[in-house]
Amino acid sequence: MRKIAYREALKEALREEMRRDSRVFLLGEDIGRYWGGAFKVTKGLAEEFGDERVRDTPISESAIIGAAVGAAITGMRPVAEIMFGDLTALAMDQIANQAAKIRYMFGGQAKCPIVVRTPFGAGVNIAAHHSQSLEAWFMHVPGLYVAAPSTPYDAKGLLKTAIRSDNPVVFCEHKLLYPLEGEVPEEEYTIPFGVADVKREGKDVTVVATLFMVHKALNAAEKLEEEGISVEVVDPRTLTPLDKQAIIKSVKKTGRIVIVTEDCRTAGVSAEIAAVVAEEAIDYLDAPIKRVAEPDTPIPFSPPLEQYVIPDEKAIIKAVKEVV
Amino acid sequence: MTLNLPKDKLVEMYRKMLEIRFFEEKVFELYAQNLVPGTIHLYAGEEAVAVGVCSNLRRDDYITSTHRGHGHCIAKGADLKRTMAEILGKKTGYCKGKGGSMHIADFSIGMLGATAVVGAGIPIAVGAGLSIKLRHTDQVAACFFGDGASNQGTFHEGINMASIWKLPVLFICENNLYAMGTRQSIAMAIENVADRAAAYGIPGVVVDGNDVLTVYEAARKAVERARKGEGPTLIECKTYRHKGHSRIDPAKYRPKEEVEAWLAKDPIKRFKEKLLHANILGETEIQQIEKEVLGKIEEAVKFAMESPLPSPEEALEDVYA
Numbered sequence: 001m002r003k004i005a006y007r008e009a010l011k012e013a014l015r016e017e018m019r020r021d022s023r024v025f026l027l028g029e030d031i032g033r034y035w036g037g038a039f040k041v042t043k044g045l046a047e048e049f050g051d052e053r054v055r056d057t058p059i060s061e062s063a064i065i066g067a068a069v070g071a072a073i074t075g076m077r078p079v080a081e082i083m084f085g086d087l088t089a090l091a092m093d094q095i096a097n098q099a100a101k102i103r104y105m106f107g108g109q110a111k112c113p114i115v116v117r118t119p120f121g122a123g124v125n126i127a128a129h130h131s132q133s134l135e136a137w138f139m140h141v142p143g144l145y146v147a148a149p150s151t152p153y154d155a156k157g158l159l160k161t162a163i164r165s166d167n168p169v170v171f172c173e174h175k176l177l178y179p180l181e182g183e184v185p186e187e188e189y190t191i192p193f194g195v196a197d198v199k200r201e202g203k204d205v206t207v208v209a210t211l212f213m214v215h216k217a218l219n220a221a222e223k224l225e226e227e228g229i230s231v232e233v234v235d236p237r238t239l240t241p242l243d244k245q246a247i248i249k250s251v252k253k254t255g256r257i258v259i260v261t262e263d264c265r266t267a268g269v270s271a272e273i274a275a276v277v278a279e280e281a282i283d284y285l286d287a288p289i290k291r292v293a294e295p296d297t298p299i300p301f302s303p304p305l306e307q308y309v310i311p312d313e314k315a316i317i318k319a320v321k322e323v324v
Numbered sequence: 325m326t327l328n329l330p331k332d333k334l335v336e337m338y339r340k341m342l343e344i345r346f347f348e349e350k351v352f353e354l355y356a357q358n359l360v361p362g363t364i365h366l367y368a369g370e371e372a373v374a375v376g377v378c379s380n381l382r383r384d385d386y387i388t389s390t391h392r393g394h395g396h397c398i399a400k401g402a403d404l405k406r407t408m409a410e411i412l413g414k415k416t417g418y419c420k421g422k423g424g425s426m427h428i429a430d431f432s433i434g435m436l437g438a439t440a441v442v443g444a445g446i447p448i449a450v451g452a453g454l455s456i457k458l459r460h461t462d463q464v465a466a467c468f469f470g471d472g473a474s475n476q477g478t479f480h481e482g483i484n485m486a487s488i489w490k491l492p493v494l495f496i497c498e499n500n501l502y503a504m505g506t507r508q509s510i511a512m513a514i515e516n517v518a519d520r521a522a523a524y525g526i527p528g529v530v531v532d533g534n535d536v537l538t539v540y541e542a543a544r545k546a547v548e549r550a551r552k553g554e555g556p557t558l559i560e561c562k563t564y565r566h567k568g569h570s571r572i573d574p575a576k577y578r579p580k581e582e583v584e585a586w587l588a589k590d591p592i593k594r595f596k597e598k599l600l601h602a603n604i605l606g607e608t609e610i611q612q613i614e615k616e617v618l619g620k621i622e623e624a625v626k627f628a629m630e631s632p633l634p635s636p637e638e639a640l641e642d643v644y645a
Contacts, residue, residue, distance in 0.1 A: 025458060052458065058488070063447040063481035070451020070465075073436055074386065076458060078451075093478075097441050098448060106429040106437050107419030108642035142643050166645035 001185055007178040009152035010041045013159035018049050024163055025053040027064055028081030032056035038083045039119060039178050061090035068114045069099050077113050077163060084130045085120035099168040100143030111166040121174040121212055121262055122299045122310050131299035133263035138170040139239050145193055146239040148172040150214035152182040154237055157191030174211040194241035202232035205320050206250040208273055209233060209260040217260050220316040229324055239269060248281045255286035256323040260316055265293040287323040292316055327602050334604055337379050337536055341371040341592050342617045344395045350621050351411060355571055361413050364425050367395030369566035372591035373498050374399035376539025377466055380547045386434040386452045386465040388445035391426045393438035396468050400435045404624035414631040421634040443476030450482045453491030464550040466494040472503025474517045487524040492550035495558040504569045505577045518560035526556050533561025534591040
């Protein structure tokens with residue numbers, strides 16, 4: 001099968017959905033023909049679809065999402081890009097109070113089919129305002145779906161599903177994943193929300209990992225295999241809805257779980273997954289639940305500081321060894 | 325402002341204003357009897373704004389509304405029964421009891437809902453305008469908000485966006501002089517919110533928000549401009565709420581003389597006098613209209629009172645489509 005980069009897979013999803021459905025349009029800062037998006041995901045799309053449907057906006061995050069909401073509830077299917085995940089804070093009212101609640105508080109009258117694409121994640125020395133992993137913020141808001149693809153295949157299939165969804169979707173990307181290549185079929189496919197993917201089968205320990213951490217977990221699993229420890233890596237792919245059954249099924253098999261996410265430990269994605277296992281699968285556990293996550297600090301700038309707070313393979317290997 | 329509109333139109337506008345006034349008086353009365361859960365923000369006193377603007381709109385045009393939204397709903401043509409039922413938290417209400425007084429919507433008439441986050445409806449109306457432009461229709465979107473909202477970032481971001489893209493949006497500022505209890509002079513250094521339009525290169529007009537015909541005329545021009553694809557307009561309507569901010573507010577921060585001066589400028593009283601003076605309506609007809617409107621309100625109350633409450637477990641429905 002052909003291999004393409006994560007950013008190309010996202011672009012293919014956007015292109016295919018824009019060709020399929022004239023209601024789909026893109027808006028965001030510098031996504032148009034001059035820049036093509038800060039991470040080049042939309043490069044070339046303005047040339048094909050025009051400036052009306054690939055719309056450069058002022059630096060107005062709140063109005064970008066608000067405009068997407070207004071367009072969505074009147075029949076369009078906007079895909080908004082927020083240049084860095086950290087900047088969703090500027091649009092949080094429109095995401096969490098408006099997009100997420102419009103259907104519910106108006107008694108089911110409206111649909112709000114918006115997609116908010118945004119990159120999270122640290123590792124490129126751009127410090128505290130461009131590096132956070134805030135996926136858990138959105139998991140805490142009923143009415144939103146939260147997608148978090150780790151591979152080009154998942155990125156394309158999930159983005160197409162997100163665009164076709166009648167619900168608001170926060171589509172979490174990771175800036176280190178954009179150049180990553182992987183197999184993506186030429187033919188059309190979508191991936192349903194709420195279905196986890198076992199990225200590697202194993203029998204001794206379940207590692208649930210998200211976004212870039214999936215790849216670190218897979219590398220760690222490779223090394224642990226050499227030491228005779230068989231690790232199963234489960235990628236939830238969407239955080240809302242969360243495929244609890246896939247996680248529980250794996251825990252039943254292995255009896256041990258390590259949860260690896262890049263966000264802060266307290267009240268993070270890993271906390272929710274740990275709670276699910278504690279509530280619904282504790283009888284199958286042979287060891288305490290372990291979490292590998294960022295310490296509760298902002299992301300620092302200087303390389304040694306930044307590397308210190310991002311979970312790495314060593315931390316994953318250590319945690320796995322502590323539970324076997 | 326001359327009464328150069330057809331009689332039917334003028335009578336319909338008067339009737340709508342009266343519907344809003346009597347509706348709000350009834351809500352206040354029901355509230356006093358402890359029949360309204362939560363809080364209420366009454367529109368009484370500001371009727372000329374909603375009616376003056378919405379009388380220019382078609383059914384397929386859009387509006388966005390605020391926490392003080394009953395008047396906008398009624399002016400856009402919402403059903404009084406379902407509006408009242410929603411305020412009482414009933415299953416038959418517009419939002420099946422999930423929204424209440426601050427979140428009424430009727431998507432079938434282009435009423436895109438009331439948001440209770442001050443200023444949040446502004447970019448949403450801009451988005452409706454963008455949708456109109458992308459769908460190539462000649463609809464317009466009117467966005468109601470208060471003087472307080474004009475200090476939010478969403479006001480500036482939204483108007484700028486509508487301006488650069490020439491979107492068919494009417495920004496209707498209902499300046500009732502107070503953002504909750506904060507006087508306008510404490511919150512901004514200018515006298516007219518409409519002056520801010522200059523910063524975004526769009527027309528900004530100040531009108532007497534208690535004169536329905538003046539509001540109508542300003543909105544008519546703005547709608548015409550919007551439908552022609554010439555872009556948005558900011559209309560500031562100077563008006564006054566008869567009651568406090570919400571149910572708990574006796575509005576003691578408003579000087580007595582100020583309140584009296586504004587009550588003397590009651591938009592319904594003024595419009596009625598004009599209609600009588602111009603012999604468009606006679607006393608008998610006025611009384612007849614009042615009677616009919618009161619009857620409609622009583623019907624709405626009866627419907628709402630007799631309607632069932634939602635089943636508790638319905639709280640779990642409508643989260644996702």
